[in-house]
Amino acid sequence: MSPRGVAIPDVRQQLFDAAERVLLSKGPSGLTGRAITKEAGCATGLLYNHFTDLDTFLAALFLDRADRASAGMARLPGLAGSGDMVDNLMGAIETLFAGNLLALAGLAMARPSIISHLSDALADGTLDMDASERAFAAYLRAEQEHGRIHADADVESLALALVGAAHQLLLTRGPQAPGLRDRMRKTATTLIAGVRPQA
Known part of the structure; x- marks a missing residue:
């Protein structure tokens, strides 16, 4: 686990790659914040730490x-x-x-x-x-x-x-x-x- 205030390296790309995999496997309807973060192997809230919605x-x-x-x-x-x-x-x-x-x-x-x-x-x-x-x-x-x-x-x-x-x-x-x-x-x-x- 990363210390408080220390960014996970390449977290944006990690999330982008995960979202792409979800999109290709489940289509647009399966693309939820929970599905993306689960695919990325990180906490659900991480996506919203970096993006408004x-x-x-x-x-x-x-x-x-x-x-x-x-x-x-x-x-x-x-x-x-x-x-x-x-x-x-x-x-x-x-x-x-x-x-x-x-x-x-x-x-x-x-x-x-x-x-x-x-x-x-x-x-x-x-x-x-x-x-x-x-x-x-x-x-x-x-x-x-x-x-x-x-x-x-x-x-x-x-x-x-x-x-x-x-x-x-x-x-x-x-x-x-x-x-x-x-x-x-x-x-x-x-x-x-x-x-x-x-x-």
């Missing part, structure tokens, strides 16, 4: 995972001109899968009260719902400059197709479904094959 906590969880995904996606444009394009894209897509953002977006829809907590982040740009699509587009434009994608290819539409395919697969199959990544790789391969310059 459950909605504030869940909004913070969403922002944390969105920030992680954005940081991962931001590295993608720097890979242009090196490696295999589909491998590069799949690395970025894995960031989206690992962040469980779609499940969290579904949570926000199931609990509209969370949205009011996210409004400030949306207004000041802290939360950027289009970050993934823009990162794909920036990467594909950079690949155009390297000559690995047709100069007249519509990279914005291609980026939207990649994000849409990833979200559709997550929505219909879940992040740990067998064959999910193989199906996404096949989709990315097909999309990229259509914009490669002819040998």
Whole structure:
């Protein structure tokens, strides 16, 4: 047990990770303060020592995972001109899968009260719902400059197709479904094959 006044290391991330596991196993209706703290192996009151209420906590969880995904996606444009394009894209897509953002977006829809907590982040740009699509587009434009994608290819539409395919697969199959990544790789391969310059 921690001494009085001494913070438990990484307690926020411990609670975030626990909430994510509960969300994926029980869905939005099973996401209660008690379920989260039980999953985290800590006292029920600990969550409320750090957050005003459950909605504030869940909004913070969403922002944390969105920030992680954005940081991962931001590295993608720097890979242009090196490696295999589909491998590069799949690395970025894995960031989206690992962040469980779609499940969290579904949570926000199931609990509209969370949205009011996210409004400030949306207004000041802290939360950027289009970050993934823009990162794909920036990467594909950079690949155009390297000559690995047709100069007249519509990279914005291609980026939207990649994000849409990833979200559709997550929505219909879940992040740990067998064959999910193989199906996404096949989709990315097909999309990229259509914009490669002819040998």
